[in-house]
Amino acid sequence: MTDAIQVRGLSYRVEGFALRDLNLTVPGGAVYGFLGPNGAGKTTTVRLLLGLLRPEGGSIRVLDEEVPADLVSILRRVGYVPERPHLYPDLTVAESIRFHAAFHARFDHAASGRLAARFGLPHDRVLSRLSKGEMGKLMILQALAQRPDLLVLDEPTDGLDPVVRREALSAILEYVSETGASVLISSHLVHELERFCDWIGVLDQGTMVAELPMQEFKSGLKRLRVGAGAEAASAPFSLLAREPAGVGGELWTVRGWRSDMSAWFSDTHPLREVVDLDLEEAFVELLRTARTPDGRIV
Amino acid sequence: MFRAVLMSFWRESRLAVILLAGIALAVPLLSLRGTWTTDPWTAWDLLGAAARWSPGYPVIALAAAMALAAGAWWPDHRTKHVYALTLPVARSRYLWLRYLAGLALLLAIGASLLVGSLIATLRITLPPLVHAYPVALTLRFGLAGLSAYTVLFALSGLTPRMARLIVAVCCALVIVTVAAELLSLEWNPIATVVEALLGPYSPLSIFRARWMLIDV
Numbered sequence: 001m002t003d004a005i006q007v008r009g010l011s012y013r014v015e016g017f018a019l020r021d022l023n024l025t026v027p028g029g030a031v032y033g034f035l036g037p038n039g040a041g042k043t044t045t046v047r048l049l050l051g052l053l054r055p056e057g058g059s060i061r062v063l064d065e066e067v068p069a070d071l072v073s074i075l076r077r078v079g080y081v082p083e084r085p086h087l088y089p090d091l092t093v094a095e096s097i098r099f100h101a102a103f104h105a106r107f108d109h110a111a112s113g114r115l116a117a118r119f120g121l122p123h124d125r126v127l128s129r130l131s132k133g134e135m136g137k138l139m140i141l142q143a144l145a146q147r148p149d150l151l152v153l154d155e156p157t158d159g160l161d162p163v164v165r166r167e168a169l170s171a172i173l174e175y176v177s178e179t180g181a182s183v184l185i186s187s188h189l190v191h192e193l194e195r196f197c198d199w200i201g202v203l204d205q206g207t208m209v210a211e212l213p214m215q216e217f218k219s220g221l222k223r224l225r226v227g228a229g230a231e232a233a234s235a236p237f238s239l240l241a242r243e244p245a246g247v248g249g250e251l252w253t254v255r256g257w258r259s260d261m262s263a264w265f266s267d268t269h270p271l272r273e274v275v276d277l278d279l280e281e282a283f284v285e286l287l288r289t290a291r292t293p294d295g296r297i298v
Numbered sequence: 299m300f301r302a303v304l305m306s307f308w309r310e311s312r313l314a315v316i317l318l319a320g321i322a323l324a325v326p327l328l329s330l331r332g333t334w335t336t337d338p339w340t341a342w343d344l345l346g347a348a349a350r351w352s353p354g355y356p357v358i359a360l361a362a363a364m365a366l367a368a369g370a371w372w373p374d375h376r377t378k379h380v381y382a383l384t385l386p387v388a389r390s391r392y393l394w395l396r397y398l399a400g401l402a403l404l405l406a407i408g409a410s411l412l413v414g415s416l417i418a419t420l421r422i423t424l425p426p427l428v429h430a431y432p433v434a435l436t437l438r439f440g441l442a443g444l445s446a447y448t449v450l451f452a453l454s455g456l457t458p459r460m461a462r463l464i465v466a467v468c469c470a471l472v473i474v475t476v477a478a479e480l481l482s483l484e485w486n487p488i489a490t491v492v493e494a495l496l497g498p499y500s501p502l503s504i505f506r507a508r509w510m511l512i513d514v
Binding site: 050051052072073075076078080082084085086087088089090091095098099102103104 | 299301302305306309310373376377378380381383385387388
């Protein structure tokens, strides 16, 4: 398997929102963080990947098979945790697990039992009476116990308290390190993805703003404090934004920065400071520089 | 898979199924309760007692069909069909699983009616020329339930857009009927539709048949 997910030229339109010519690649075995502000189109993209929505154009391949032609075969190998609870609310925890197991031939009952004990899930409680955290853990339990080759997690920890979030994420990471499964995890909680994603895709207003390895995303994005008047046309890095900062100075937001590039600056236009951006700052910068002053995507 | 869907269907509809099965068991017993005395009934009295209760059977069949059809898609409507659509099963197969699970519960209610009818008829001595039809009544119940359940199952699975369309057509029918009445036209579209639904060759015509546990 080369790529777990390969999306090319995907377009979809509903009233007031459109995905435009979306390209997305999740390499096999990667943990891909799908970032974007609320309303960017992350959930819509995930739903298109799983055949829940019908695209207007483009192609989607998941685990080397076509969506929607091979959907049943794909869904056998994909564990899905949606943004909102989707399990039948009148079943008990044990019944819900049994129901799920009946549809997944590879369902691992032993792993399910271990996770249920670890998460402290009450077997006899009806799902409609579970807390938000318990429901989140049950959805993750079911997705992991079906032994998927690809996990699609749509804001899986949104609204959960830090303890539950940590438990859930560590269970997912253990599964991934044990099986080598690929993961697409969408979130707007940037710091949460920073710890374990090795690829990042940033979506804004239905457009993919950036898609790159996490290392590149984290290390190549910098804020430079430089002397005013420097000409950036021949720079060995990409200048994303440029704004005045103090007297005779400018603040540049750049991508693709390496430490040896400081030699490019001259004495007349010196580099005064290189500021590291953490992932959240990088994310905000990326969005800010991708938008026009009136808030639209360039 | 079928067992899992049946179990989930049972969890959703068990109260209605238990209640309707209880009623289906009780109605035949109640209809012939007077005959449990030592005095034999005349054929006329027996037919009268059976006839008084006969409208109850199609009502139970319709109620069972309505309850089961409503329960068939209820958990999926509540979860916006996301779970069902992400299960690794063809959508047509999932639809059949849901349909057949509801049918299995309808059969359980029918079995309850059969048991009630058999007990009721075995406890009486039938006068000459009068016969008991517990199996025929149950078959009629099953067919009526099946027809109504199938129609209502399809309706309850409609998308909101289709449901709105049907409501709009119903409203249009009412408006046209009122307009025809005001214009003194001898045409009643609602009556025409009802006749088409319950007429002699329609799938629901069985509801207008003779539902007698005891008959000549």
